[in-house]
Amino acid sequence: MGNIPHIPDIVIGRLPIYLRALNRMIQEEQEYTSSHELGDRLGISSAQIRKDLSHFGEFGKQGTGYNIKYLYEQIRHILKVDRDWPMAVVGVGDLGHAVAHYRGFKMRGFWVACLFDADPSKIGEQVAGLTVQSMDEMEAEIRHQTIKVAMIAVPAKEAQAVANQLVKAGVRALLNYAPITLAVPPDVRVQYIDPVAHLQHMTYYISP
Amino acid sequence: MGNIPHIPDIVIGRLPIYLRALNRMIQEEQEYTSSHELGDRLGISSAQIRKDLSHFGEFGKQGTGYNIKYLYEQIRHILKVDRDWPMAVVGVGDLGHAVAHYRGFKMRGFWVACLFDADPSKIGEQVAGLTVQSMDEMEAEIRHQTIKVAMIAVPAKEAQAVANQLVKAGVRALLNYAPITLAVPPDVRVQYIDPVAHLQHMTYYISP
Numbered sequence: 001m002g003n004i005p006h007i008p009d010i011v012i013g014r015l016p017i018y019l020r021a022l023n024r025m026i027q028e029e030q031e032y033t034s035s036h037e038l039g040d041r042l043g044i045s046s047a048q049i050r051k052d053l054s055h056f057g058e059f060g061k062q063g064t065g066y067n068i069k070y071l072y073e074q075i076r077h078i079l080k081v082d083r084d085w086p087m088a089v090v091g092v093g094d095l096g097h098a099v100a101h102y103r104g105f106k107m108r109g110f111w112v113a114c115l116f117d118a119d120p121s122k123i124g125e126q127v128a129g130l131t132v133q134s135m136d137e138m139e140a141e142i143r144h145q146t147i148k149v150a151m152i153a154v155p156a157k158e159a160q161a162v163a164n165q166l167v168k169a170g171v172r173a174l175l176n177y178a179p180i181t182l183a184v185p186p187d188v189r190v191q192y193i194d195p196v197a198h199l200q201h202m203t204y205y206i207s208p
Numbered sequence: 209m210g211n212i213p214h215i216p217d218i219v220i221g222r223l224p225i226y227l228r229a230l231n232r233m234i235q236e237e238q239e240y241t242s243s244h245e246l247g248d249r250l251g252i253s254s255a256q257i258r259k260d261l262s263h264f265g266e267f268g269k270q271g272t273g274y275n276i277k278y279l280y281e282q283i284r285h286i287l288k289v290d291r292d293w294p295m296a297v298v299g300v301g302d303l304g305h306a307v308a309h310y311r312g313f314k315m316r317g318f319w320v321a322c323l324f325d326a327d328p329s330k331i332g333e334q335v336a337g338l339t340v341q342s343m344d345e346m347e348a349e350i351r352h353q354t355i356k357v358a359m360i361a362v363p364a365k366e367a368q369a370v371a372n373q374l375v376k377a378g379v380r381a382l383l384n385y386a387p388i389t390l391a392v393p394p395d396v397r398v399q400y401i402d403p404v405a406h407l408q409h410m411t412y413y414i415s416p
Contacts (some may be wrong), residue, residue: 016405072290080411098302103388173410179312191406197224202381
């Protein structure tokens with residue numbers, strides 16, 4: 001199953017959410033689920049879930065619903081996370097440390113392969129079993145390891161320059177923790193971790 | 209302008225994104241914008257932006273477009289971030305440290321008011337000008353400061369118990385960094401920071 005064209009990006013964005021819920025069900029040793037159960041867990045309508053999945057094929061059976069492990073493996077394949085993507089982490093402050101130590105990457109398709117920082121006092125430091133490298137080494141290292149995915153955890157004013165360097169080295173997916181919108185070529189994807197946007201989304205609902 | 213009922217949650221979720229783009233334009237000293245310009249910046253159609261904003265009133269003028277500062281203030285008001293929300297941060301590991309030091313909260317409606325950790329060796333520690341408090345003090349402190357918003361940065365296995373305590377103390381909005389789905393009462397909102405979901409969303413688009 002290759003990428004099927006013309007699938008709305010918003011649908012692709014929901015697949016990781018389905019994967020997370022299915023993973024939880026596997027851990028709970030559940031074998032089958034339904035679009036209704038998935039929908040209830042995720043606050044998404046069952047019709048939406050069926051419609052999303054129908055873009056990629058027929059995964060469920062009338063009556064028995066979805067085999068959880070099968071659906072999980074299929075979505076992993078669609079998202080290309082049935083392999084392990086090496087990642088570069090740029091910026092080894094508190095956040096970079098947290099990312100380097102984060103155990104949630106393994107089994108979900110990713111691992112931290114190298115760390116970079118501009119601060120000379122940090123270069124050579126051991127973090128989560130990796131040696132922090134200098135920004136001068138970054139491009140060659142990323143090419144050498146054929147790294148396509150990177151996380152940017154540097155201050156906002158440095159983020160665009162770091163992104164430019166990463167893209168030049170061949171990175172095609174940037175997860176940006178800096179509170180700034182990045183300009184990248186059309187063949188590069190950027191996602192943002194913006195905790196404040198999530199907070200602002202919730203305060204709407206809080207009664208004064 | 210109070211909350212207008214029946215606005216889809218997905219629309220509310222886009223308002224912080226508009227706010228972020230408008231804030232950027234204000235910093236660039238721009239005075240007016242259009243749904244087309246906003247849409248181009250954000251990868252959202254101009255029709256969608258006009259439809260989203262129309263739920264709340266008439267903000268733009270035919271010909272001149274939107275007054276950026278006015279629209280910015282109106283959205284801040286709608287999302288209730290035209291005030292400062294005190295926040296509790298639970299878990300003062302690498303991530304809690306990063307959150308406590310994060311400068312992106314100020315001017316966007318939030319500030320870190322208190323820090324809690326279960327580790328006795330961390331209690332009493334000074335982090336970003338605050339003293340880390342014990343979990344035993346949490347409920348009373350949150351009630352005392354009338355805190356409605358909290359960030360959970362504890363290991364996955366502790367996250368649900370922490371959420372329960374926070375909700376009991378009166379918290380109504382949880383930003384959860386732990387890779388686990390939280391069960392909360394219907395009047396409590398949860399948002400998740402799940403970097404892996406963002407990464408999985410992007411690998412779909414990377415050619416092998």
